[in-house]
Every structure is written in structure tokens, then in C-alpha cells.
Amino acid sequence: MFDIRPYQFLEWxxxxxxxxxxxxxxxxxxxxxxxxxxxxxxxxIEAAIALRTTPARALFKKIESPKPFCVVEMQQIRxxxxxxxxxxxxxxxxxxxxxxxxxxxxxxxxxxxxxxxxLAFYEYS
Numbered sequence: 529m530f531d532i533r534p535y536q537f538l539e540w541x542x543x544x545x546x547x548x549x550x551x552x553x554x555x556x557x558x559x560x561x562x563x564x565x566x567x568x569x570x571x572x573i574e575a576a577i578a579l580r581t582t583p584a585r586a587l588f589k590k591i592e593s594p595k596p597f598c599v600v601e602m603q604q605i606r607x608x609x610x611x612x613x614x615x616x617x618x619x620x621x622x623x624x625x626x627x628x629x630x631x632x633x634x635x636x637x638x639x640x641x642x643x644x645x646x647l648a649f650y651e652y653s
Contacts (some may be wrong), residue, residue: 530558530596530615531625532634540628546575547611548582550626551599554613558597561652576609581630588650594621594637598651602644607632 534616535554540546548566568578569582594614600623602610612625615634623640626632640646 530617530624532632533569535624535632537631538626539631540626541564542575542628543569545626546578547626548575548584550624550632551611551613552584554624555597555652559652561587563621567647573605573609574606575606579611580608587652589653591649591651594649595651597620597650600625600640600649602640603647606642607646612640614649 529613535550538545538550546566546568552561552563552566555563563584564582566578566582566584568574594600596614596616598614600614601608601613602612604610610622610627611627614621615624617634622634622636624632624634
């Protein structure tokens with residue numbers, strides 16, 4: 529079962545830590561996944577571009593339905609611009625993600641859909 533406590537004080541930082549970095553950290557801790565660093569500098573748009581072009585995308589396969597520790601690709605502006613990880617908490621799938629200005633969050637699918645369009649789910653392979 530996922531425990532958010534070790535991550536709860538992490539903050540999105542335009543120089544060094546975006547939502548993709550958080551996803552990589554969670555997958556490393558829970559799946560022992562070794563993902564390359566996402567290199568970018570700037571704000572949310574630059575982070576979104578880096579997420580679309582990272583070589584790490586080749587390490588995932590698209591799946592139809594969410595399951596624990598799959599990556600959730602989301603859109604708030606014009607294209608995919610945010611990612612999170614599905615995690616199971618008390619038997620319920622939720623999404624943990626790191627937002628600019630809010631830090632690490634644990635959100636229900638309903639809460640996510642209030643702010644984002646869910647584009648796809650990806651499993652680490």
C-alpha cells in the first residue's frame with residue numbers, strides 16, 4: 529500500500545523538481561524503476577515539453593485501465609502537461625502527483641477530473 533508521508537514535504541521547483549521527477553521517484557521506490565532524469569529549466573510549459581520528449585517514455589506501454597503504480601498522463605492547458613501515479617490507499621485507487629504551487633498531493637479521480645483531462649495510463653515495463 530502507498531504511503532505518502534515520505535513525500536509530503538516535496539515541492540515543485542522550476543529549476544529542479546517537476547511532476548515527472550516525482551513520478552520517477554515513486555516508481556523507483558515502489559517498482560525499483562530506473563528512469564533517466566528529466567532535464568528542463570523554466571516553468572510548467574517547459575516541464576510539459578520535457579515530459580513529452582523524455583527518453584523515459586520508451587520504458588512504458590499504454591494500458592486501457594488504471595492500476596496501481598501506472599502513470600497517469602493529464603492535460604490542463606493545450607496538450608499533455610502533467611503526470612501522476614495511480615496508487616492504492618485503503619483499497620481505493622487514487623492519483624499522487626506534484627503540482628506547481630501545491631507540492632505533493634493525493635487526489636481522487638473525481639478531484640483530478642475537476643482540473644485535468646485524463647489522457648492515458650501507462651505501465652512501466
